[in-house]
Amino acid sequence: MALKKALGRGLGSIINSGIVKAAAQPAKGAPQAKAQISVGVSSYGVFREVPIELVVPSKYQARREFSESEIQSLADSIASEGLIQPLIVRKSGDNYELIAGERRLRACRKLGLKKVAVCVQSASDASSAAKGLIENLQRTDLNPIDAALGIASLMQNFHLTQDAVAQRLGKPRSSIANSLRLLSLPDEVRGFVASGLISAGHAKILTGIEDPAKVLILARAIIEKGLSVRATEEAARKVKEGAPRRSIEALQAGKASAAKEAVMRDIQNKVASKLHASVTLKQSGKRGKIVIEYIDNDDLSRILEILGVRV
Numbered sequence: 001m002a003l004k005k006a007l008g009r010g011l012g013s014i015i016n017s018g019i020v021k022a023a024a025q026p027a028k029g030a031p032q033a034k035a036q037i038s039v040g041v042s043s044y045g046v047f048r049e050v051p052i053e054l055v056v057p058s059k060y061q062a063r064r065e066f067s068e069s070e071i072q073s074l075a076d077s078i079a080s081e082g083l084i085q086p087l088i089v090r091k092s093g094d095n096y097e098l099i100a101g102e103r104r105l106r107a108c109r110k111l112g113l114k115k116v117a118v119c120v121q122s123a124s125d126a127s128s129a130a131k132g133l134i135e136n137l138q139r140t141d142l143n144p145i146d147a148a149l150g151i152a153s154l155m156q157n158f159h160l161t162q163d164a165v166a167q168r169l170g171k172p173r174s175s176i177a178n179s180l181r182l183l184s185l186p187d188e189v190r191g192f193v194a195s196g197l198i199s200a201g202h203a204k205i206l207t208g209i210e211d212p213a214k215v216l217i218l219a220r221a222i223i224e225k226g227l228s229v230r231a232t233e234e235a236a237r238k239v240k241e242g243a244p245r246r247s248i249e250a251l252q253a254g255k256a257s258a259a260k261e262a263v264m265r266d267i268q269n270k271v272a273s274k275l276h277a278s279v280t281l282k283q284s285g286k287r288g289k290i291v292i293e294y295i296d297n298d299d300l301s302r303i304l305e306i307l308g309v310r311v
Helices: 070-083 102-110 127-138 144-158 162-169 174-184 187-192 199-204 212-223 229-240 245-275 296-305
Strands: 040-042 047-052 086-092 095-100 113-118 281-284 289-290
Touching: 070 102, 095 102, 095 127, 095 174, 102 296, 113 174, 127 144, 127 162, 127 281, 144 162, 144 281, 162 174, 174 199, 187 212, 199 229, 212 229, 245 281, 245 289, 281 296
Parallel strands: 086 113
Antiparallel strands: 040 047, 047 113, 086 095, 281 289
């Protein structure tokens, strides 16, 4: 099976032939030795295969959580097609510290590989942290809180300004500032954002509210009532204008009522489609009734047959 190919198609498929160090040519008349690829050199770095146990995670890794299902999917891909993209590392004593590619490393370990293809680069701590964060930011599944924590770590550990971080990451300064503002949210709300229960758009609005208790109330309303970004903006405006809590609750109730009506219409349409008849769903409190209209006795018999009622 595929483990024969688990290191990819070999370094020869990763490194352009023009940048691979050729094996030493034997003296004229000497027996021809089998060519071997040991190390490839390019302006990008030095490519080689190293024992997998020598590759260690980066201490600047921005990603806090790794999906086991995604790791398994990646492992299956590597087993089938090989490791197409080598790990990016830097030398750290006797080990190789990851700059980018921790999910690939975890997938290779899951496969039980003994060696792995790497590209060894010269990188300072700041450069290594920035490159790792850039790779994670380019992936859509890095949640906004982890991204913000990564940016804050860059600034704190390497005494960088927002402008300097923006330049290193190739992002507008306003994007960096907006990301960092998410860290001002209460811990519970940050958890909502990290898990995807609240979008970055909702979270940006919440950062404009100073009272943490009101932030939490509105965050829970976003989740429980399914408030849109526009509805959240309206609710946040009322909070900042000092509107009483009952005004916010009324806004939430209106949203809940609209959601309930949408559910009722959906049920009504499904029943009507099933019976091929006009159906009305009425509810008062917890009680309600379904009104089914029929044209004549033949139509009534047809509906009863669908319902499994014998007369």
